[in-house]
Amino acid sequence: MTMYAPAQSADGRPLVELREVSRSYGQGGPPALAGVDLRVAAGECLAVLGPSGSGKSTLLHLIAGLDRPTGGSVTVDGLRVDRLGEAASARYRRSRIGLVFQFFQLLDDLTVVDNVLLPAQLAGLPRAEARRRAAELLERLGIARYAGTHPGRLSGGERQRVAVARALMNRPALLLADEPTGALDSAAGDGVRELLAGLNADGQTIVLVTHDLRLAAACATRTVELVDGRVVRDAGVAA
Ligand SMILES: Nc1ncnc2c1ncn2[C@@H]1O[C@H](COP(=O)(O)OP(=O)(O)OP(=O)(O)O)[C@@H](O)[C@H]1O
Ligand SMILES: [Mg+2]
Incomplete structure (x- = not known):
């Protein structure tokens, strides 16, 4: 058993494949997603745009296995995410998915470095290797000097860097991100836009959901637009 997935699927299959995905909440209202077909190749940075309520977060949650479709299939890295039980779904998120949210969701009782170490501890990575990796990430993301600080003392932009680490x-x-610049002012937003663009340039596959057209412009290799739970536009972004 390998605990750590390779960085990208190497066999030409799309990394993410949604087929005819729908999600209804069964209260007679319109579905949050209706018949979405979407493929994401390794190396892409896909920005999902669309008005409030169009189903963007729902889509991200389905890819992350945090929610299940009411129809269709969700395959990520060869795994039928929509069929995973609770434990397998948690293991999937731990080993193959990185999640970044608008409001960071850091643990304020832990230091920055302990926040960053947590996923590795949960995955059982040897402590020395985890520490080495955390130090490397903090350095790369420009937040090494805050390693021993508690996140509550950091600015929004710094907190989001910790969350990305x-x-x-x-x-x-x-890497999945839901409105990663949504709570940041313009300067802090610029930093996070650059950070995500740099990660993608280094080969990290990213799906991000956002209202922030500057983020899409800075980072996305492709954008899709959702309206009323359907993909109405799917376009590459000229480099
Ligand atoms: N738990 C839920 N129960 C019922 N309806 C829900 C639930 N979660 C989402 N919805 C509905 O599904 C639709 C899509 O919601 P979603 O959160 O995916 O939109 P969004 O595009 O992320 O919007 P925003 O840009 O405001 O974050 C909305 O109409 C929403 O009210
Ligand atoms: Mg949302």
Whole structure:
């Protein structure tokens, strides 16, 4: 058993494949997603745009295995994510997915470095290797000087860097981000836009959901637009 997935699927299959995916909440309202077909290749940075309520977060949650479709299939890195039980789903997120949210979701009782170490500890990575990796990430993301600080003392932009470091700790095949600049001012947003663009340039596959057109412009190799739970536009972004 390998605990750590390779950085990208190497056999030409799409890393992410959604087929006819729908998600209804069964209250007679319109479905959050309706018949979405989507493939993401390794190395892409896909930005999912669309108005509020169009299903963007729902889509991200389905890819992360945090929610299940009511129809269709979700395959990531060869794994039928929509069929995983609870434990396998948690293991999948731990080993193959990095998640970044609008409001960081860091643990304020832990220091920055302990926040970043947490996913590796949960995955059982040897402590020395985990420490080495965490130090490397903090350095790369420009937050090494905050290693012993508690996240509550950092700015929004710095906190989001810590959250990205944590998300990258287990070398995920796929980084998922939901409005990663949504809570940041313009300058801090610029830093995170550059950071994500740099990670993608280094080969990290990213799917991000955002209202931030500057983020899409800075980072995305392709954008899709959702309206009322359907993909209405799918376009590469000229480099
Ligand atoms: N747990 C839930 N129960 C019922 N309806 C839900 C639930 N979660 C989402 N929805 C509905 O599904 C639709 C899509 O929601 P979603 O959160 O995916 O939109 P979004 O595009 O991320 O919006 P925003 O840009 O505001 O974050 C909305 O109409 C929403 O009300
Ligand atoms: Mg949302």
